[in-house]
Amino acid sequence: MWTRPRDQQVGLPTHTLDVDRVRSHFDFADLGRVVTNNAASTQPPRELAALLVTLTKGYENVHRGQSIASQQTTELFEASYDTFAQWLNAPSRRTIATYRNTTEAINAVMYSLLTDFRDGDNVVTTMLEHNSDFVPWYGMCREILPRFGRHVECRLARFDHRTGELDLDHLAELVDHRTKLVCVTGASNFLGTKPPLTLIRAIADGSGYRRDDGSSGSLLLVDAAQLVPSSYVDVQRLDVDYLAFSCHKVLAPFGVGILYAKERLLAQARPFLYGGDMIATGRVAPDRVEYNDLPWKYAAGTPNILGVIVSAYALRLLPDLVGVDGSTRWFTSTAPLPAPLVAETMNRVGRHTAELTDLALCEAMSIDGLSCYGPAAGLPRSPLLAFNVAGVDPFALAENLGRLGVEARAGCHCATLAHRDLGLDPPASCRLSFALYNSRDDMTYAMDAVRRVTDQLRRRPGLT
Numbered sequence: 001m002w003t004r005p006r007d008q009q010v011g012l013p014t015h016t017l018d019v020d021r022v023r024s025h026f027d028f029a030d031l032g033r034v035v036t037n038n039a040a041s042t043q044p045p046r047e048l049a050a051l052l053v054t055l056t057k058g059y060e061n062v063h064r065g066q067s068i069a070s071q072q073t074t075e076l077f078e079a080s081y082d083t084f085a086q087w088l089n090a091p092s093r094r095t096i097a098t099y100r101n102t103t104e105a106i107n108a109v110m111y112s113l114l115t116d117f118r119d120g121d122n123v124v125t126t127m128l129e130h131n132s133d134f135v136p137w138y139g140m141c142r143e144i145l146p147r148f149g150r151h152v153e154c155r156l157a158r159f160d161h162r163t164g165e166l167d168l169d170h171l172a173e174l175v176d177h178r179t180k181l182v183c184v185t186g187a188s189n190f191l192g193t194k195p196p197l198t199l200i201r202a203i204a205d206g207s208g209y210r211r212d213d214g215s216s217g218s219l220l221l222v223d224a225a226q227l228v229p230s231s232y233v234d235v236q237r238l239d240v241d242y243l244a245f246s247c248h249k250v251l252a253p254f255g256v257g258i259l260y261a262k263e264r265l266l267a268q269a270r271p272f273l274y275g276g277d278m279i280a281t282g283r284v285a286p287d288r289v290e291y292n293d294l295p296w297k298y299a300a301g302t303p304n305i306l307g308v309i310v311s312a313y314a315l316r317l318l319p320d321l322v323g324v325d326g327s328t329r330w331f332t333s334t335a336p337l338p339a340p341l342v343a344e345t346m347n348r349v350g351r352h353t354a355e356l357t358d359l360a361l362c363e364a365m366s367i368d369g370l371s372c373y374g375p376a377a378g379l380p381r382s383p384l385l386a387f388n389v390a391g392v393d394p395f396a397l398a399e400n401l402g403r404l405g406v407e408a409r410a411g412c413h414c415a416t417l418a419h420r421d422l423g424l425d426p427p428a429s430c431r432l433s434f435a436l437y438n439s440r441d442d443m444t445y446a447m448d449a450v451r452r453v454t455d456q457l458r459r460r461p462g463l464t
Helices: 020-025 046-058 068-087 102-116 136-150 170-173 197-207 263-268 307-322 339-364 393-404 416-421 439-459
Strands: 096-101 124-126 151-157 179-185 219-223 241-244 257-261 279-285 288-291 371-373 382-390 409-411 431-432
Touching: 020 307, 046 307, 068 096, 068 197, 068 219, 068 257, 068 307, 068 339, 096 102, 102 136, 102 179, 102 241, 102 257, 124 136, 124 170, 136 151, 151 170, 151 393, 170 197, 179 197, 197 219, 241 307, 257 263, 307 339, 339 371, 339 393, 339 439, 393 431, 393 439
Parallel strands: 124 151, 124 179, 179 219, 219 241
Antiparallel strands: 096 257, 241 257, 279 288, 371 382, 382 431, 409 431
16 A cells, blocks of 8 residues: 655656547447446457357357358357467467356366365465455365365465565465465456566476476466456466466457466366367267367367357457557458567557556545555556545445446455455455556546545545
8 A cells, every 4th residue: 555745746658559549449438438447347349249240140059060150160269269379379279278257267277186186285375366366275275175185275475565566575485395386366456466477487486396297396377367458478488387367358248268278287187167079079988988189178068159259359359459560450360460469469558558557546646545555656567546545435436436427346356365454444445447448538537536526425424
């Protein structure tokens, strides 16, 4: 938590995106909406709605169908996995599995690893985590494995209450030769903190945990739900074992979560869900079942076919919206997405959203009694600010902002551990979060609304 003196000046960087051009692809602005709850879910561009209508005309189920419609839908569906892999600079589609969201993807990792934990092992995660990267491990350690007489500990690394930064020394103390898995957020959805993943990878590698294959080191899982929407993420450079994110935070309107995992891990692991497409064709007998090839080994039943396809096209649309390469329309192209194109696209998005966030943080600090949480303006953070105002209920604040058209969010944001660790009572804050289509006018209006609502609620104590 930090405050800024009113006379402190912060340099204002120039715009990094043609925001008017970006916004012309969306309908929400015409409705007078100031969309600043993007950490929860982003708005879908018009092209994706039109694509859905087009796809439904030739829609069929995928794989094993003989109709032309089935074969065409299968081709689009499988190509979507290539797009997801290219976006993360993953080696191939064989490293990708799709689920409903980040939460389900992390649960899939937990259930796949469940029987591999040995008695006396531990999992290390952090107080920064979204509930979805703590509760599955809590449930595994406290509720599931004890029923089988196996005892695995879930350890929590602390963070600096003033800066919001992860305590790497404490994390390193918790990681030992019995740490099978280290789980960490790539960017906090409350504090905005971006833990240094390269250093955490080194801590995990140095644990000395003996794996079944004879190698050593702890596995590393990254919850990238808040990292992928505004950053370039190269899973090979980061050398993560698992990484999960949700497409509904990257413009897609559907419930699709992406899990990246190293191919050898997916090849040797047991699936999370059984049945349907994860079974090799014709390979079921009373005494033997054979699984499908990767990545379909992790595609039980009929998947969210249209959701997966449209989510992949949401990523392909991003370079066009940002204007990285004017010579190619990537949304209508079937060419592979080059890593430099993806990197430049997300670097532009990241610069733009970082600019808005820094400006908003500086505006926030001019409001009497307001306290922001996490890294200060100018430091790396995800594009959001969570705050409280002394004497003002955060739920009342968010509700009244909504009446002015500002779509904020109040609550613990599923980051309950961090809210409680900060001693917040109730464990809640108000949050604004930005995306590529937000303008400076959005930010200015939102912060002016925070100031107005705060003043109104203070004058009417019964509403606070």
